[in-house]
Amino acid sequence: MSILLGCIADDFTGATDLANNLVRNGMRVVQTIGIPQRGLDQDFDAVVVALKSRNLESGEAIAQSLEALDWLRTQGAQQIYFKYCSTFDSTPKGNIGPVTEALMDALDTDFTIATPAFPDNGRSVFKGYLFVGDVLLSESGMRDHPLTPMTDPNLVRVLQAQCKKKVGLISYQSVLAGAQAVTDRIAELRAQNVSIAIVDAVSNEDLYRIAPALKNLPLLTGGSGVAIGLPGNFGLITRPETSVLPPALGYQAIISGSCSEATNRQVAYFKQQGGAAYAINPLELVSESANAILPNILAWAKPLLPAGPVLIYSTAKPDEVRAIQAKLGMQAAGSAIENMLASIAQGLVGLGVGQILVAGGETSGACVRELGVDQMQIGPQIDPGVPWCYAQGKHQALHLTLKSGNFGTDDFFTKAFSKL
Numbered sequence: 001m002s003i004l005l006g007c008i009a010d011d012f013t014g015a016t017d018l019a020n021n022l023v024r025n026g027m028r029v030v031q032t033i034g035i036p037q038r039g040l041d042q043d044f045d046a047v048v049v050a051l052k053s054r055n056l057e058s059g060e061a062i063a064q065s066l067e068a069l070d071w072l073r074t075q076g077a078q079q080i081y082f083k084y085c086s087t088f089d090s091t092p093k094g095n096i097g098p099v100t101e102a103l104m105d106a107l108d109t110d111f112t113i114a115t116p117a118f119p120d121n122g123r124s125v126f127k128g129y130l131f132v133g134d135v136l137l138s139e140s141g142m143r144d145h146p147l148t149p150m151t152d153p154n155l156v157r158v159l160q161a162q163c164k165k166k167v168g169l170i171s172y173q174s175v176l177a178g179a180q181a182v183t184d185r186i187a188e189l190r191a192q193n194v195s196i197a198i199v200d201a202v203s204n205e206d207l208y209r210i211a212p213a214l215k216n217l218p219l220l221t222g223g224s225g226v227a228i229g230l231p232g233n234f235g236l237i238t239r240p241e242t243s244v245l246p247p248a249l250g251y252q253a254i255i256s257g258s259c260s261e262a263t264n265r266q267v268a269y270f271k272q273q274g275g276a277a278y279a280i281n282p283l284e285l286v287s288e289s290a291n292a293i294l295p296n297i298l299a300w301a302k303p304l305l306p307a308g309p310v311l312i313y314s315t316a317k318p319d320e321v322r323a324i325q326a327k328l329g330m331q332a333a334g335s336a337i338e339n340m341l342a343s344i345a346q347g348l349v350g351l352g353v354g355q356i357l358v359a360g361g362e363t364s365g366a367c368v369r370e371l372g373v374d375q376m377q378i379g380p381q382i383d384p385g386v387p388w389c390y391a392q393g394k395h396q397a398l399h400l401t402l403k404s405g406n407f408g409t410d411d412f413f414t415k416a417f418s419k420l
């Protein structure tokens with residue numbers, strides 16, 4: 001069976017976000033963790049290969065992206081989509097520009113678009129300038145990002161600095177005038193030797209309107225916003241069955257290693273509502289009693305599981321996190337906690353848990369590895385950007401949802417299970 005759309009995402013939770021948008025607009029989607037080492041479990045319209053290439057050295061990011069492209073082409077993908085962050089996270093070295101150019105060369109195409117516009121999440125592009133909410137990218141928190149500080153909001157300039165090929169703009173005037181005007185503008189840019197065009201868009205209507213003009217481009221690049229118009233290009237429309245997963249079985253558990261503000265609120269809310277919760281003390285992980293932690297937690301959880309979801313968390317407020325990091329070191333604390341939470345997730349599956357909610361991007365990566373998950377079928381959305389997924393674990397099938405730090409409403413932990 002061949003797929004329609006093959007996607008390469010430069011990070012894990014961004015991949016899920018893209019997959020979620022495609023499902024909501026009519027595609028059956030699977031997300032793979034890294035480049036698949038085997039075929040797909042069943043038929044899908046789109047595959048999103050989740051890489052962790054955003055902050056790699058650009059040669060390595062290109063190599064991984066090309067390998068993903070090769071695999072997607074063997075699956076018959078008719079169009080390729082390179083997904084990056086809607087805040088255009090990159091440095092003057094890349095990786096958005098170099099990966100885009102490498103994919104264009106490999107696909108032998110002379111033109112593609114680039115737009116991080118994602119109106120549902122407040123990302124809009126106007127005259128080539130990226131806005132985050134009401135402010136320019138360079139005035140948003142991204143200005144101070146530790147790895148990819150974004151100090152220039154003009155994406156034509158930002159992308160040109162990363163590219164050998166010429167970068168241009170499809171401005172709002174063409175976008176508003178509709179698909180034919182965008183097609184005409186693409187022809188005009190091609191005649192000027194422009195190879196990559198930033199596209200303005202400030203609303204979902206804009207993204208739906210331009211979609212037909214993108215139909216024949218072998219490669220598209222963008223945030224997850226542009227994806228909303230693509231299923232329509234393949235004759236697909238929103239249908240409830242694309243997000244239907246097999247029935248959920250087994251007990252329910254929440255593993256939280258995120259210390260983001262939203263997650264702190266979600267943990268507090270769950271406890272306030274009387275939910276069963278176990279706090280991990282990170283200092284114990286390096287103590288003499290470390291070996292007892294996992295069996296103790298599983299013994300605590302076992303009698304509680306039949307009554308509803310249990311929460312096991314290391315989630316803490318910024319001052320507590322700083323204190324732990326000062327004692328253990330930031331990296332060492334992070335990976336010790338991630339490893340413990342992942343072992344707990346696998347231990348809970350052994351006790352009959354079949355529905356798992358994980359809070360935290362890095363924490364999710366660790367849990368998915370430990371659970372032996374390499375493909376996730378994307379199901380119904382719980383909150384924007386966070387769907388339920390269905391995956392084959394080491395020994396049994398699981399329902400999983402992976403929430404990156406700041407996503408989800410305060411009642412997310414209980415609300416999530418009611419959506420299955």
Ligand code: ADP
Pocket residue numbers: 257258259260263282314315316320321322324325333334335336337338359360361362363364403404405406
């Ligand atoms: P988010 O999506 O909110 O950024 P992540 O899971 O990506 O969450 O990152 C949180 C990081 O903080 C992980 O490496 C985790 O192990 C670490 N961590 C979790 N709890 C604590 C804690 N109490 N003290 C120090 N570090 C912690």
